[in-house]
Amino acid sequence: MIKKTDFQIEYFSSVTQRKVEWLWYPYIPYGKLTIIQGDPGEGKSTFILNIAALLTNGKPMPDGSNVAGPQKVIYQTAEDNLADTVKPRLITAGANCDQVAYIIDDEGTLTLEDSRIEEAIKQTNARLFILDPIQAYLSNDTDMFSPGKMRQKLKHLADIAAKYRCAVVVIGHMNKTSGEKNLYRGLGSIDIAAIARSVLMISRDKSDPSIRYMFPVKSSLAPEGSTIAFSLESKRGLKWIGTCEVNKDQIQDYDIDESKWALTIRVIRELLDEQDIRSIDVLNKLKILGISERTAHSVKKQMGVTSYKKDNVWYWHLEDQPCKEGC
DSSP: OOOTTSOOOOOGGGSOOOOOOEEETTTEETTSEEEEEEOTTSOHHHHHHHHHHHHHHTOOOTTSOOOSSOOOEEEEESSSOIIIIIHHHHHHHTOOGGGEEOOOOTTSOOOTTOHHHHHHHHHHTOSEEEEEOGGGGOOTTOOTTOHHHHHHHHHHHHHHHHHHTOEEEEEEEBOSOOSSOGGGGBSSOTHHHHSOSEEEEEEEBSSOTTEEEEEEEEESSSOOOOEEEEEEETTTEEEEEEEEOOOGGGBOOOOTTOOHHHHHHHHHHHHHHHSOEEHHHHHHHHHHTTOOHHHHHHHHHHHTOEEEEETTEEEEEOOSSOOOTTO
């Protein structure tokens, strides 16, 4: 029990006031936690890698906002292979790879509370730290739907961000419920979104799936920014369109009663629409959504998805043609 004398008080007159610093105003603040969420295949990873590429070269953000010179980035991913997926994406985005680091986790799986995160930010002086996706960096004793535990884990990450004035961005997958506000569709406890100072969502255009929109669903430190549009195609990669005005009717939403079979078809089609994907990555993304490997392979066969082996790794490929009946 805490005794009445075991605490201290201070007056706000002793607090030195300072302005919030921004990597990209009003979307990504320095020293705070930002979440980017969206359904599988919407381009969340490609989006943040292209933002990182601009930052490493000191180039303006997609809306023309300037950055304070080239800066270092740490990109930590558990879903994509570094050699055949991440680095090619960085090169395509024009990143200065000498400015992009990652933590080698051969000694043990990295988790949100891992001391290596703080040490890596300290050693590199990184101004942007990315975890992609957050679900992959939870320890075995962490329940995403436990408000207390998730708040504790994320507060630790937010404290590191504040200590080193580093923008921390975590990528989060969405749940399958379309009837709720976008803020509440992130997988896990609402505390995941509650502790973040900025929550950004990425979704695609209903009429043109190659067009994607990034728009804020929570902005605690500034007025909500404009929607940022970009195109994403397998051959041309990501191309910035810039700020735009959109309404809810333009943005793709999903049926709350969507069956697992229909969901599997949609996710596989969206993932393979951009490029061929490693078999293990497709299965892992579907597993996060509660789809079994058996269902995934059954749908794969019905859709006419083929497999091929490259450098001892299996990939899935979807021909650019109408799928079989039922797809």
